[in-house]
Amino acid sequence: MSKLELVRALYDYNEYANNRVLETAAKLGVDELQRKQGTSFESVAGNLAHIMGAQVLWLERWRGNKNRRSLTAVQSLRALGLLREAFDASHADLRVFLGNLTDDRLDAVLAYTDSAGTPYERVLWQLMLHVGNHGSYHRAETAMALTALGHNPGDLDYSYFEMAREAGNVS
Amino acid sequence: MSKVELLRAMFEYNEWANDVILDACGSISEEELRGKQTISHDSISTLLVHTLATQIYWLGRWRDELFAGMPMAEQGRALESLREAFAPSHEGLRKFVAGLTNEGLAKPTAMPEFSERMKGVDLPLWQVMMQIIEHGIHHRAEIQSALTGLGHPVQDLDYIIYEADRARA
Numbered sequence: 001m002s003k004l005e006l007v008r009a010l011y012d013y014n015e016y017a018n019n020r021v022l023e024t025a026a027k028l029g030v031d032e033l034q035r036k037q038g039t040s041f042e043s044v045a046g047n048l049a050h051i052m053g054a055q056v057l058w059l060e061r062w063r064g065n066k067n068r069r070s071l072t073a074v075q076s077l078r079a080l081g082l083l084r085e086a087f088d089a090s091h092a093d094l095r096v097f098l099g100n101l102t103d104d105r106l107d108a109v110l111a112y113t114d115s116a117g118t119p120y121e122r123v124l125w126q127l128m129l130h131v132g133n134h135g136s137y138h139r140a141e142t143a144m145a146l147t148a149l150g151h152n153p154g155d156l157d158y159s160y161f162e163m164a165r166e167a168g169n170v171s
Numbered sequence: 172m173s174k175v176e177l178l179r180a181m182f183e184y185n186e187w188a189n190d191v192i193l194d195a196c197g198s199i200s201e202e203e204l205r206g207k208q209t210i211s212h213d214s215i216s217t218l219l220v221h222t223l224a225t226q227i228y229w230l231g232r233w234r235d236e237l238f239a240g241m242p243m244a245e246q247g248r249a250l251e252s253l254r255e256a257f258a259p260s261h262e263g264l265r266k267f268v269a270g271l272t273n274e275g276l277a278k279p280t281a282m283p284e285f286s287e288r289m290k291g292v293d294l295p296l297w298q299v300m301m302q303i304i305e306h307g308i309h310h311r312a313e314i315q316s317a318l319t320g321l322g323h324p325v326q327d328l329d330y331i332i333y334e335a336d337r338a339r340a
Contacts, residue, residue, distance in 0.1 A: 002173065002174060126334050127331065129180070130330035133308055136305050137308055141316055143309075144210065144316060158302040158306070163288075163292055
């Protein structure tokens with residue numbers, strides 16, 4: 001068993017869980033979507049935009065591209081339809097990247113600069129774990145906000161994802 | 172690097188992040204720790220118990236041991252007693268992941284009978300281990316949010332911050 005299988009599973013789960021939260025967010029009115037709820041990025045929309053923005057920016061770095069857009073610009077979306085489109089595009093891009101990924105590449109050191117221009121070197125698998133975990137963290141906050149607004153997204157447990165996948169209920 | 176090594180890294184991160192949260196809880200009173208919050212388990216204290224109980228339950232299952240019972244947040248020393256209970260859980264997990272093999276990760280693991288939804292379901296060990304990791308991240312995010320609401324923001328729990336801390340150490 002390779003680590004690549006585990007990293008791919010983490011990102012399949014990430015997409016499944018993002019979609020679950022987006023489906024629940026679709027039940028909110030525009031005001032509720034942007035209402036301040038005490039989450040890291042203030043509202044359900046703000047948090048969703050941050051999760052999506054992190055996915056987009058980190059994938060650009062993994063592909064060797066410089067920071068072509070700032071995180072602030074990427075995560076400025078607030079309308080759910082636009083967020084949904086951006087997530088769909090990000091998930092599709094991640095699927096392509098993961099499909100071409102190898103174990104050797106996961107172990108390779110990647111040089112990148114953050115948005116402030118500070119240079120870093122990190123092993124790719126560490127960065128990929130970070131983005132997967134980052135999504136789980138901010139989805140939990142988003143789920144809290146959705147629940148407070150009367151729309152509990154339900155359990156987002158990894159085991160439920162694997163059960164749904166085994167039953168053929170994950171596209 | 173194999174899947175085993177990746178899981179070891181994730182469990183080391185889990186321990187680090189739990190310790191950061193426990194340290195952060197040291198800045199609130201026991202009353203605040205037990206106070207009602209709009210999180211999934213009423214209070215920070217009960218959510219810490221839930222996170223810990225999940226670790227203890229599953230480690231016991233992986234070792235074919237009986238569940239010794241729910242950990243308790245003792246009256247008057249809730250945080251201290253939880254710290255004392257997290258320590259052997261982390262130690263047990265460290266020993267367990269150190270002895271893991273890639274072959275062992277494929278072992279079918281029966282999901283709990285007490286859950287109607289999971290009754291009769293077997294998952295490979297590595298998937299159950301991923302569940303524990305994700306479960307911890309989810310509930311720590313809730314606790315972190317509650318602590319921030321109480322005026323005690325917690326440092327970032329990002330995986331890359333953990334790796335940076337580890338590199339510095």
